[in-house]
Structure formats: structure tokens, C-alpha cells
Amino acid sequence: MTTLRAFTCDDLFRFNNINLDPLTETYGIPFYLQYLAHWPEYFIVAEAPGGELMGYSAAVLMLCMFTVMGKAEGSVAREEWHGHVTALSVAPEFRRLGLAAKLMECSWKNFKKSEKGGFFVDLFVRVSNQVAVNMYKQLGYSVYRTVLEYYSASSGEPDEDAYDMRKALSRDTEKKSVIPLPHPVRPEDIE
Numbered sequence: 001m002t003t004l005r006a007f008t009c010d011d012l013f014r015f016n017n018i019n020l021d022p023l024t025e026t027y028g029i030p031f032y033l034q035y036l037a038h039w040p041e042y043f044i045v046a047e048a049p050g051g052e053l054m055g056y057s058a059a060v061l062m063l064c065m066f067t068v069m070g071k072a073e074g075s076v077a078r079e080e081w082h083g084h085v086t087a088l089s090v091a092p093e094f095r096r097l098g099l100a101a102k103l104m105e106c107s108w109k110n111f112k113k114s115e116k117g118g119f120f121v122d123l124f125v126r127v128s129n130q131v132a133v134n135m136y137k138q139l140g141y142s143v144y145r146t147v148l149e150y151y152s153a154s155s156g157e158p159d160e161d162a163y164d165m166r167k168a169l170s171r172d173t174e175k176k177s178v179i180p181l182p183h184p185v186r187p188e189d190i191e
Helices: 009-013 029-038 098-111 130-138
Strands: 003-006 041-047 053-062 084-090 119-124 142-149 158-166
Touching: 003 098, 009 029, 041 084, 041 098, 053 098, 053 119, 084 098, 098 119, 119 142, 130 158
Parallel strands: 084 119
Antiparallel strands: 003 041, 041 053, 053 084, 119 158, 142 158
């Protein structure tokens, strides 16, 4: 039976099977430790019965002034206080089992019960990753805007665009946070 549990420091030495994938953005150990220290309730791992890590989800709900490495931004006065799913990844051998959706549902429940009360939850996904885009749509997310050249390419290929997808929380009673923008933006235009 698969277990969803809190991510621990020991997991940093066990999750290479998940991160070694071209669709997964990989960060340095200090980045993961920061999430673990500041937002442990939003850092979840799926573990197989034999102890192998199957996937993880890292998210935050916070207030800051600028987007850096996928952090959330916003202000309560401007109704931009929100949760942000920074990373969601499932090891290739455990895909197509519904684990990503389960991890997202678990994160969503944590956002909903948070006393910080954000207006929406957002995430960024590669435009080319249609499997993920379709899963997020099935979970109630919609494309808010396209961010041009958000993902850096390797080996001389062009940078890849991202969708900024959003799902309104109950605090956004008029669903203003998910009304799509009519034009794409650049990464430096994201507040």
C-alpha cells in the first residue's frame, strides 16, 4: 500500500529516482531544506510498501514581493495572497497510477485548511507537458496566462513557455484570481 507522508531530511538522499527526469525541475539541497524548514505541511512524499520513494509534492503559502525560484508572491490588499505548488514529480516507474493527482489533492486539502487563507493556488507547467496540463484541468485548475520562455532549455534548444495555472480558494468568492489574461507575459513581468 502506498503511503503519503511528510517529507524528511533523509528523503533528500533517496529521491534521485524521481528527480532524474527531463520534465522535473531539480534544485539544490538548500532549496529543498528551506521548504522542509519553513513549510513542512506542504512537502509530501509518496512511499511504496518496500520503502522506495515514488513521488513528491512541494508547495508554499506565503507573502513576498517577487517570484524567485517558484515562490509565491502577492499581497492581501490586492487579493494576491496565494499558495504555490513549486514541484510535483513522480518517478517514471510509478506514473499512470494516479499518484500525482493524489499528491495534488493532499496539497489542496492543506491549502484549504490553512489559517492563512489565500485567494488561489497556482503552479507553472511546461506547455509541452500535455499529460500534466490535462491532469491539472481535471483537478479544477485553469490556464491563467502563458509565460514566455519560462523554462531554460539545455543543449542549444529554445527556452520553453509555461502555463501559469490557477485554482480559486473559497476566499476568492468572485473567482477574480482565475480570470485568464488575454496576452502572454515574460518571466520578468511576473510579480
